Amino acid sequence: QKEVEQNSGPLSVPEGAIASLNCTYSDRGSQSFFWYRQYSGKSPELIMSIYSNGDKEDGRFTAQLNKASQYVSLLIRDSQPSDSATYLCALFSGGYNKLIFGAGTRLAVHP
Amino acid sequence: DTEVTQTPKHLVMGMTNKKSLKCEQHMGHRAMYWYKQKAKKPPELMFVYSYEKLSINESVPSRFSPECPNSSLLNLHLHALQPEDSALYLCASSLGQGGGANVLTFGAGSRLTVL
Numbered sequence: 271q272k273e274v275e276q277n278s279g280p281l282s283v284p285e286g287a288i289a290s291l292n293c294t295y296s297d298r299g300s301q302s303f304f305w306y307r308q309y310s311g312k313s314p315e316l317i318m319s320i321y322s323n324g325d326k327e328d329g330r331f332t333a334q335l336n337k338a339s340q341y342v343s344l345l346i347r348d349s350q351p352s353d354s355a356t357y358l359c360a361l362f363s364g365g366y367n368k369l370i371f372g373a374g375t376r377l378a379v380h381p
Numbered sequence: 382d383t384e385v386t387q388t389p390k391h392l393v394m395g396m397t398n399k400k401s402l403k404c405e406q407h408m409g410h411r412a413m414y415w416y417k418q419k420a421k422k423p424p425e426l427m428f429v430y431s432y433e434k435l436s437i438n439e440s441v442p443s444r445f446s447p448e449c450p451n452s453s454l455l456n457l458h459l460h461a462l463q464p465e466d467s468a469l470y471l472c473a474s475s476l477g478q479g480g481g482a483n484v485l486t487f488g489a490g491s492r493l494t495v496l
Contacts, residue, residue: 302480313471313487314424321481358423362483368437369483371423 273297274372276359282378289346291375293359296340302362303335303342308374309355317357318344349379384408387472387488395496396462402491404455404472412436412478413455414485415447416471424471430455431478462495469493 275294283289291305302321306314318333320326320342326333332345342361346353359372385406394400404413412431416424429437430449438447444466446458455472469492473485 302483304484306485313469313490314485315487316484319481319484362480364480367478368426368429369485374423 272372273363273370274359274361276357276372276375278373279376280378281375282380283349285349285351285379285381287349287379289349289353289377289379291344291346291357291359291377292341293343293372294341295359295361295370297361297363297365297370298337298340299364300361301364303333304360304362304369305331305333305342305344306358306360306371307355308358314358346377349377351379351381353377354379385472385474385486385488387470387491389491390489391492391494393494393496394459394462396464398462399458399460401459402457402470402472402493404457404488405453406474406486407453408474408486410474410476410486411452412475412483413449414471414473414475415445415455415457416473416487418469418471418490428457429478436478459493462493464495467493467495 305317308314320333320335330347334343356374358374415427418424428447448456469490471490472488476482
């Protein structure tokens with residue numbers, strides 16, 4: 271089992287819809303979770319970090335964390351074509367003392 | 382200053398060349414990282430420096446040699462590379478190496494092509 275699993279997509283949503291990106295993880299001891307966005311040919315940029323169970327909202331983005339079920343998700347409301355990118359889920363592994371990335375989900379928002 | 386600056390943006394080198402990638406940050410971050418990223422794959426950790434000391438080496442071949450001259454600078458020396466080493470090389474920094482301090486700021490990357 272991979273440490274961090276994401277559906278590679280592509281996830282295709284119409285403009286204005288809610289995009290839901292999901293990520294599951296295997297290390298129950300993980301405490302810090304991150305979502306990075308990466309446009310094609312560019313470097314990753316941090317979208318959200320979340321450390322506690324529940325929801326965390328920032329503008330059109332909401333991160334959700336459920337440690338009991340070992341999943342973290344990212345909701346993008348009112349999706350725009352400019353949101354089209356690969357979204358990388360990551361967690362900090364205390365055991366490995368490093369960030370572990372998922373394979374990324376490619377999101378395509380079509381007009 | 383909230384940036385990580387990488388030079389050069391593009392590098393083409395032969396298998397016998399020696400070249401270096403450079404990375405600089407002035408955010409007061411004490412952890413710096415080198416990642417390698419191939420197309421349609423996530424970033425793959427190569428090295429971590431924490432407080433200017435090598436903290437993690439992910440069993441990277443010796444043809445890649447990292448150097449951290451001071452807390453703001455990180456270099457990656459390249460020698461006798463193979464065509465399969467062609468990739469985007471990303472530098473990143475964070476406040477620290479652990480837990481919530483591990484929020485990475487990435488540079489724009491250096492696109493390396495080995496002929």
